[in-house]
Amino acid sequence: xxxxxxxxxxxxxxxxxxxxxxxxxxxxxxxxxxxxxxxxxxxxxxxxxxxxxxxxxxxxxxxxxxxxxxxxxxxxxxxxxxxxxxxxxxxxxxxxxxxxxxxxxxxxxxxxxxxxxxxxxxxxxxxxxxxxxxxxxxxxxxxxxxxxxxxxxxxxxxxxxxxxxxxxxxxxxxxxxxx
Amino acid sequence: xxxxxxxxxxxxxxxxxxxxxxxxxxxxxxxxxxxxxxxxxxxxxxxxxxxxxxxxxxxxxxxxxxxxxxxxxxxxxxxxxxxxxxxxxxxxxxxxxxxxxxxxxxxxxxxxxxxxxxxxxxxxxxxxxxxxxxxxxxxxxxxxxxxxxxxxxxxxxxxxxxxxxxxxxxxxxxxxxxxxxxxxxxxxxxxxxxxxxxxxxxxxxxxxxxxxxxxxxxxxxxxxxxxxxxxxxxxxxxxxxxxxxxxxxxxxxxxxxxxxxxxxxxxxxxxxxxxxxxxxxxxxxxxxxxxxxxxxxxxxxxxxxxxxxxxxxxxxxxxxxxxxxxxxxxxxxxxxxxxxxxxxxxxxxxxxxxxxxxxxxxxxxxxxxxxxxxxxxxxxxxxxxxxxxxxxxxxxxxxxxxxxxxxxxxxxxxxxxxxxxxxxxxxxxxxxxxxxxxxxxxxxxxxxxxxxxxxxxxxxxxxxxxxxxxxxxxxxxxxxxxxxxxxxxxxxxxxxxxxxxxxxxxxxxxxxxxxxxxxxxxxxxxxxxxxxxxxxxxxxxxxxxxxxxxxxxxxxxxxxxxxx
Numbered sequence: 001x002x003x004x005x006x007x008x009x010x011x012x013x014x015x016x017x018x019x020x021x022x023x024x025x026x027x028x029x030x031x032x033x034x035x036x037x038x039x040x041x042x043x044x045x046x047x048x049x050x051x052x053x054x055x056x057x058x059x060x061x062x063x064x065x066x067x068x069x070x071x072x073x074x075x076x077x078x079x080x081x082x083x084x085x086x087x088x089x090x091x092x093x094x095x096x097x098x099x100x101x102x103x104x105x106x107x108x109x110x111x112x113x114x115x116x117x118x119x120x121x122x123x124x125x126x127x128x129x130x131x132x133x134x135x136x137x138x139x140x141x142x143x144x145x146x147x148x149x150x151x152x153x154x155x156x157x158x159x160x161x162x163x164x165x166x167x168x169x170x171x172x173x174x175x176x177x178x179x
Numbered sequence: 180x181x182x183x184x185x186x187x188x189x190x191x192x193x194x195x196x197x198x199x200x201x202x203x204x205x206x207x208x209x210x211x212x213x214x215x216x217x218x219x220x221x222x223x224x225x226x227x228x229x230x231x232x233x234x235x236x237x238x239x240x241x242x243x244x245x246x247x248x249x250x251x252x253x254x255x256x257x258x259x260x261x262x263x264x265x266x267x268x269x270x271x272x273x274x275x276x277x278x279x280x281x282x283x284x285x286x287x288x289x290x291x292x293x294x295x296x297x298x299x300x301x302x303x304x305x306x307x308x309x310x311x312x313x314x315x316x317x318x319x320x321x322x323x324x325x326x327x328x329x330x331x332x333x334x335x336x337x338x339x340x341x342x343x344x345x346x347x348x349x350x351x352x353x354x355x356x357x358x359x360x361x362x363x364x365x366x367x368x369x370x371x372x373x374x375x376x377x378x379x380x381x382x383x384x385x386x387x388x389x390x391x392x393x394x395x396x397x398x399x400x401x402x403x404x405x406x407x408x409x410x411x412x413x414x415x416x417x418x419x420x421x422x423x424x425x426x427x428x429x430x431x432x433x434x435x436x437x438x439x440x441x442x443x444x445x446x447x448x449x450x451x452x453x454x455x456x457x458x459x460x461x462x463x464x465x466x467x468x469x470x471x472x473x474x475x476x477x478x479x480x481x482x483x484x485x486x487x488x489x490x491x492x493x494x495x496x497x498x499x500x501x502x503x504x505x506x507x508x509x510x511x512x513x514x515x516x517x518x519x520x521x522x523x524x525x526x527x528x529x530x531x532x533x534x535x536x537x538x539x540x541x542x543x544x545x546x547x548x549x550x551x552x553x554x555x556x557x558x559x560x561x562x563x564x565x566x567x568x569x570x571x572x573x574x575x576x577x578x579x580x581x582x583x584x585x586x587x588x589x590x591x592x593x594x595x596x597x598x599x600x601x602x603x604x605x606x607x608x609x610x611x612x613x614x615x616x617x618x619x620x621x622x623x624x625x626x627x628x629x630x631x632x633x634x635x636x637x638x639x640x641x642x643x644x645x646x647x648x649x650x651x652x653x654x655x656x657x658x659x660x661x662x663x664x665x666x667x668x669x670x671x672x673x674x675x676x677x678x679x680x681x682x683x684x685x686x687x688x689x690x691x692x693x694x695x696x697x698x699x700x701x702x703x704x705x706x707x708x709x710x711x712x713x714x715x716x717x718x719x720x721x722x723x724x725x726x727x728x729x730x731x732x733x734x735x736x737x738x739x740x741x742x743x
Contacts, residue, residue, distance in 0.1 A: 010696070020496060049469075079638050135742070141398060
């Protein structure tokens with residue numbers, strides 16, 4: 001007469017349900033449906049949905065794209081490493097790459113404008129983590145992910161790497177400006 | 180042949196142990212505790228490093244320790260213990276001989292070799308690749324080989340379990356259907372077979388890649404298949420520890436399932452839908468369609484979440500029914516107030532249940548929601564969540580079961596019962612605060628697997644808010660309490676095995692009894708009454724917390740940058 005013994009009736013599946021169980025199953029199932037429909041609902045009415053637009057690429061091809069993007073829109077350089085700061089026009093395709101152990105280049109965007117942000121990694125997997133906004137996206141080598149972003153607050157942001165990428169992982173942090 | 184098998188009946192519990200099964204259960208349990216010990220020492224070092232104010236070990240060692248900690252705890256401790264549970268639930272509960280003990284020994288040997296190889300190669304600094312070993316981060320071939328050997332060993336164990344069910348059925352060692360707990364173990368076993376097959380599909384090519392035979396492994400393919408192994412293995416834990424909850428409710432209270440049909444259907448839902456949850460590791464990945472993410476992450480409309488919510492009601496519900504039958508009927512909650520809170524078998528199980536549901540379950544569904552995942556992906560929120568499921572849920576449930584096994588399986592009197600009484604509270608509540616603080620820090624953006632959130636020496640800097648530091652401090656203090664709880668567990672179990680008073684084992688003989696169906700004595704219950712009102716109130720409290728937390732996160736999401 002317990003869970004470590006066989007059921008007391010041979011035909012146990014005909015035993016009627018207790019009301020506490022039956023009602024709970026109905027409530028729980030209704031809640032599960034609400035949670036399920038929230039996701040498609042947000043795709044229609046919400047403003048924060050991760051794009052699935054992706055292209056296969058290589059480190060070489062993507063690196064070239066980022067370089068040419070950086071040359072066209074450079075406004076200044078920062079830090080001892082002379083990292084270019086890029087101020088692209090609104091609506092433009094903007095490119096960012098992750099490699100051991102930095103994000104490159106530094107982007108300078110404008111509030112309320114929309115950009116197509118391209119992300120890819122040159123070597124290992126990296127994690128794009130925009131702080132303090134807290135938007136987190138996985139970045140894979142060989143895949144060029146295009147995310148449409150609309151910054152809604154001015155400020156100096158940081159892009160932290162939050163996917164382990166070797167011994168210098170914790171030094172992989174970069175800036176992003178929103179004017 | 181069957182008659183040559185030796186059985187003994189434990190004079191305290193009435194359980195009948197087959198000698199081969201008994202030895203293997205003991206060995207697997209001991210191997211599990213050894214892994215827990217190594218993983219636990221590393222846990223302390225990792226904790227004292229992420230507690231930024233202390234920052235104990237250097238970066239190289241930190242990442243190395245984190246890799247070993249993940250594997251020793253999440254894979255080795257738990258799967259060794261699950262092997263013990265599988266043999267216990269088949270051979271012991273069904274009063275059957277263990278099928279092919281030779282194969283079971285071979286499986287155990289392979290698992291031990293795998294564990295030794297993996298630990299050795301990572302400690303040599305050759306495979307600091309984390310638990311996930313995402314390609315193309317390179318690990319030494321021995322690392323993948325060790326994992327494969329361990330997995331093959333575990334697979335053999337699964338087939339020994341299935342074989343034992345066949346033997347029991349053929350030799351008619353039980354009447355009627357298998358007990359619910361064995362049914363739960365069978366669920367765990369079926370999920371394990373799927374899990375290990377997925378592991379083989381990805382780890383074998385990764386091994387070949389590491390020796391240079393295959394040129395590249397696609398990182399997205401790796402992630403997709405690896406998580407069918409990595410996440411599904413956590414679903415083995417869920418099925419196993421839910422089975423342990425039912426077992427402990429039965430052992431401590433003589434509780435019977437409120438309805439066999441409901442509980443077994445819930446287990447069936449696990450088999451059908453739980454593995455889809457692997458997808459929620461890929462929600463912030465490129466290259467996968469939105470539809471694929473939404474369908475899979477919802478476990479096909481949250482049917483597996485439904486199953487967990489059902490177990491969350493039926494386990495305490497069955498305890499309530501059993502307690503009410505004993506006369507604890509005053510008000511809604513006398514049954515739980517008068518429960519044996521000083522018995523670590525019960526208190527461990529109940530804290531495991533509450534912690535798994537409130538902390539692990541709710542946070543898991545939140546982070547497993549397609550859009551919400553972006554808020555916490557790869558932050559320290561993620562380990563916060565799975566320490567709630569795997570440490571408070573699985574590990575604490577297994578600890579509670581150990582306290583029952585010491586006198587019955589190992590035939591020793593438990594040393595320091597006074598300390599044992601406090602162990603589940605120290606460990607469970609310490610972990611509860613620890614995981615809550617981690618989730619708090621993760622919500623503030625603190626990354627996981629990160630040695631230094633001050634970014635000292637980096638070309639550019641970022642300063643996390645003061646609250647994040649506070650959270651890491653709370654995590655550190657609570658974590659130390661939890662580690663102390665872990666130390667107590669190991670001291671009590673190992674100490675009892677070494678110095679505990681020997682108890683009467685019951686003689687081995689070829690005599691054996693058959694597992695009879697219990698007589699029908701309970702009437703009025705399970706016949707459309709409302710047998711567990713107190714539990715129902717708890718369930719409504721749980722639902723309220725769930726709904727509030729879920730929508731708070733949508734509110735938070737609605738304030739971040741527009742993304743499309």
